[in-house]
Amino acid sequence: MEEEKKALNFIEQIIEQDLENGLAKNQLRFRFPPEPNGYLHVGHTKAICINFGLGEKYNAPVNLRFDDTNPEKEEQEFVDSIKKDVEWLGFKWDREVYASDYFQQLYEWAVEMIKQGKAYVDEQSSEEITAQRKTPFEEGVPSPYRDRPIEESLALFERMKNGEFEEGAMSLRAKVDMASPNMNMRDPVMYRILKRPHHRTGSQWKIYPMYDWAHGESDYIEQISHSLCSLEFENHRPLYNWYLEQVADETKLKPKQREFARMNVAYMITSKRKLQRLVAEKAVTGWDDPRMPTISGMRRLGYTPKAIRNFIERVGVAKRENLIDIQLLEFFVREDLNKIANRMMAVIxxxxxxxxxxxxxxxxxxxxxxxxxxxxxxxxxxxxxxxxxxxxxxxxxxxxxxxxxxxxxxxxxxxxxxxxxxxxxxxxxxxxxxxxxxxxxxxxxxxxxxxxxxxxxxxxxxWVSAKHALPVEVRIYDRLFTIPQPDAEKERDFMEFINPNSLVTVQGFAEPSLKNAKIGEPLQFQRIGYFTKDEDSTEERMVFNRTVTLKDSFKI
Missing domain, CATH: 2.40.240.10 (Ribosomal Protein L25; Chain P)
Structure with a gap:
């Protein structure tokens, strides 16, 4: 029994301890909470596998929740792509839910906090608020509106909701602790004015909750037992708990937030902002370009769900971040493709x-x-x-x-x-x-x-018979960047490290049976590499992407 416990990762140990301390097994519920403001990337595969993997291990439900609190950047296209990616990886969710489902409840809770003197409307700009927060080494300066009368804040918040003020004119802030060494606790903004249509609620709302306010309360509404997120949210945990204390009913389960290390893979970037820039500046053909570290890009390149899940299992769940060699990922891709890919003949x-x-x-x-x-x-x-x-x-x-x-x-x-x-x-x-x-x-x-x-x-x-040869376009993909950590060079733009040879297209010939290959089907071109038929293929033009070379020196 002791040996079995040692094999558990630290999150599983926390769950086991909670069960031993009285948490009922039927109270276990997890969630995967993506923001629908871009396509999922390689880093998200870890969060997906952890949350859904725990659901499978404990036979517990897992919610797919879209934290859709920012209509400026969110689109239905991203919602659809996220659902497709999770399903492709082989997971099923119990409930499909949205933070926007709870906008009314969140608003009502915010009103109650104002009434209790725990929130106030601030008419300062975001720049002024940031300046008054100071640094972790000095106390922040309270807002001049921090002690405004409760009735005044209530009236202004109602007018904010009704759209009577311009964007940036004011915000609702929680009254926490301006002297806290944790900057997240220095009267964080709960609501801002955004007169943008939402992809689900249309123009109903003129104010939108901030992520920190919406996230923990959504966990509470759904009765999530363990809210698992990456290490960047570790400093947000005190605020997560503080917000829960303001609304939680003692008879209900209070979610527990715990953090794990993000997954950083060499030659890949996982910043959505930088991925968006790659797409916007046409360094790639789109979010699903096979060179992109998105799940849709990896799927189009020919990676398999099993290979990715085996890779995540090998990487494990850690508390400290490190850079993972991309060759480890490619090893698991080769290992799976070797078992399932038919050997075909093509000459490139x-x-x-x-x-x-x-x-x-x-x-x-x-x-x-x-x-x-x-x-x-x-x-x-x-x-x-x-x-x-x-x-x-x-x-x-x-x-x-x-x-x-x-x-x-x-x-x-x-x-x-x-x-x-x-x-x-x-x-x-x-x-x-x-x-x-x-x-x-x-x-x-x-x-x-x-x-x-x-x-x-x-x-x-x-070889290929010339008389029967099928003309094919073969796309030889390589790493998108020339250095392992292109976004770690603070003095240089990561775009400077784009590999000019990340895509080389050649014209070749293949055996005629490849005419019947299916989009995404794993194939091995004998003695060349693993390939898959691309969605750009037509009756007149057959296109194949190289997934990975046949061999590599990486050992595990």
Whole structure:
């Protein structure tokens, strides 16, 4: 039993302790609370897996709650994308709820706080309020409106709600402690005037609650047992608890906020503001660009939910932040794709190979395995003919003994086909090889059972029949940034570190069966990498994205 407890992460230990101290198991309820002001990114995958993972572990409900308190930046598009991402990762929520569902209750609670002398209307600008808060090393200066009469604040707050004042003219502040060393406790703003339509409530509200006020109270309304958030909110916890104390009924469960370390992955950024800038300045094609660290971008690149969840499980739940090597994420992507991706043949830098002794008009349909890692994957037929395409890098006019691919006078086996020997070649006026001429051994056909078919040669090449070749556009994606932490360089703009070679597009050829590949289907182009069919594909233009290379030096 002790060994089992040691394996628990610190959040699970907190929950277990709460259960031991009398919390009923049926009172456990968690939530994932995204703000619908952008697409979810790699950092959110950790919060999703933690909250929904706890729901699965304890058979407890998990709410998907949209903290939609800022209509300036929130859109239905983001709501829809968040729901799609959570479902794609394999999780189901119990209730879909919104902070905007509670706007009336939050307003009524704010009125009660004014009546109790715990909130007041301040007519200062946000700049003046910030200046009066001072620094953690000196006491703040109370607002001149801090002790205004309760009835006056009530009347002004009602007029704020009715839209009688301009934006920025005044705000509602909680009366907490202007001398607190925690800056969040220095009379935080609860409401500001925003005359912007909300994506759910329309123009009903002219004032909107601040995140700190809405978040904890929403947890309380929903009776969330454990409110889990990233470390940046640790200093907000005293305010979270203070707000709850103002409204909580002692007969009801009071949520417990606890913080875990954010997930920072090398070569990725997780600032929504910076991601928005990448999109706005067209450094990428959109939120779902395969180079983006968004969940939709990773999905389009070809990452799988299982790979991401395995990665999160390996990273674990920690109290201290650190930078995670992106190669660890790519390791789990490869590990999953290796099991599920069919092996296909495609040539992305083609050179023509002519087998001179193969009959001119003959073609064969050869059998090849789909995935040696999956015994149920079966086989398929691929066409073979006199003229083929092979990778340009797989041939050298001259090479040493360590080059095990094709060279003049040398032999290789064509995958699932025959052994060939390079006899001669042709070049253009610039000295580039245009055609390789070879001979084949008819008795060396793979799987034929002849002595020649069992003959071993050191190299095996993938190939595509020129007569049957499917033209494809192949997008070779690399890391979006040239350094591991592009937003850590305080003296330089992170945009300066964008990798100019993060996307290289080439035209190649693939076996004809790829015509039937589905959007997002995991594939391995043999000896090249893992790929997936992109949504830009049409009947006339087939587009494939490289998900990840075949191998990497990373070890775990």
């Amino acid at each position: 830098d083609p050179v023509k190979l002519v087998i001179e002794n193969y009959p001119d008009n003959e073609e064969e349909w050869l059998e090849t395995e789909n995935n040696p890692e999956d015994e149920n994957a079966g086989t398929r037929k691929i066409p073979f003919s006199k003229e083929l395409y092979i990778e340009r890098e797989d041939f050298r006019e001259e090479a040493n003994r360590k080059f095990f691919r094709l060279k003049l006078g040398g032999e290789v086996r064509l995958k699932s086909a025959y052994i060939i020997k390079a006899e001669r070649l042709e070049k253009d006026e610039n000295g580039n090889i245009t055609t390789i001429y070879a001979s084949y051994d008819p008795k060396s056909k793979s799987g034929s059972g002849t002595e020649e078919s069992l003959r071993k040669v050191k190299g095996t090449l993938h």
